[in-house]
Amino acid sequence: MHGIHGVEIYCQTDLGCQRENNEDSYGSWQPATDAEFAQKGLLLVVADGMGGYEGGQEASRLAVETVKEIYAGSPAEDPQTLLFKGLREAHARIIHYAAKHPGMRGMGTTCTAVALVGKNLYFAHVGDSRLYRIREREIVRLTRDHSYVGRLLESGAISPEEAETHAQRHILTAALGAGEEVYPDVPDQPLTVEENDVLLLCTDGLWGLVSDSEIAATVSSMLPAEAVRRLVQLARERGGPDNITVLALAV
Numbered sequence: 001m002h003g004i005h006g007v008e009i010y011c012q013t014d015l016g017c018q019r020e021n022n023e024d025s026y027g028s029w030q031p032a033t034d035a036e037f038a039q040k041g042l043l044l045v046v047a048d049g050m051g052g053y054e055g056g057q058e059a060s061r062l063a064v065e066t067v068k069e070i071y072a073g074s075p076a077e078d079p080q081t082l083l084f085k086g087l088r089e090a091h092a093r094i095i096h097y098a099a100k101h102p103g104m105r106g107m108g109t110t111c112t113a114v115a116l117v118g119k120n121l122y123f124a125h126v127g128d129s130r131l132y133r134i135r136e137r138e139i140v141r142l143t144r145d146h147s148y149v150g151r152l153l154e155s156g157a158i159s160p161e162e163a164e165t166h167a168q169r170h171i172l173t174a175a176l177g178a179g180e181e182v183y184p185d186v187p188d189q190p191l192t193v194e195e196n197d198v199l200l201l202c203t204d205g206l207w208g209l210v211s212d213s214e215i216a217a218t219v220s221s222m223l224p225a226e227a228v229r230r231l232v233q234l235a236r237e238r239g240g241p242d243n244i245t246v247l248a249l250a251v
Contacts, residue, residue, distance in 0.1 A: 010228045010248045017240035023049035023056030024203050024245040027064040029072050039076040041117030046129050048110040048203040055107030059094050059177050063111040066090035079115040083124035087184040094177035108177035120190035127175050132200040139216035146174035197251045205244035209235045224250040
């Protein structure tokens with residue numbers, strides 16, 4: 001946990017119950033000076049790697065490091081532009097890395113990057129790691145899954161309830177390192193954060209086992225640090241087949 005300017009961050013990552021290594025990565029960054037903090041605010045990144053034992057781990061680590069480097073190292077531009085550039089650069093670096101290491105073919109990763117600058121919330125996103133906002137017990141998912149089931153849902157072929165339990169809900173249609181081009185999802189304009197909002201970033205190791213309504217109830221009824229621990233515990237109790245990573249940002 002660390003806090004700055006009335007914002008607190010809580011993070012936990014867990015191997016789960018059936019994996020031998022953790023292919024999830026996460027990171028945060030904040031500027032050292034108040035002047036830069038006013039321009040760039042706070043950055044959070046979560047990534048869920050895929051592609052074999054080391055490939056997934058390396059892909060998610062590269063994604064988090066690259067997004068942090070681009071965001072922190074670039075002159076003060078629009079935060080949304082920097083997040084978009086960061087994900088595009090991470091995609092290019094993962095492809096380059098895979099080309100140089102033949103054992104790493106097929107490596108890739110989801111990536112969801114969030115910047116909170118004052119009351120403005122920016123994000124860029126590829127894959128199916130999710131960003132939620134919990135406000136007064138109401139939960140809203142701010143990202144859409146780039147997945148086969150996400151497509152079925154958006155076309156109206158299946159219902160939201162069917163999507164939650166669909167056998168193929170973890171099959172991605174977009175990831176960093178996969179395909180030639182990647183087009184991160186970004187909001188049309190920054191969203192506004194209100195006092196007492198909680199932003200939750202998580203990999204599918206959580207949302208695949210714990211429903212949105214359960215996430216909302218847990219976050220609304222506990223202190224953020226306890227809520228993060230409880231959510232990871234819930235996923236583990238339900239078999240925890242995947243790595244579980246949860247970041248909560250309390251405003």
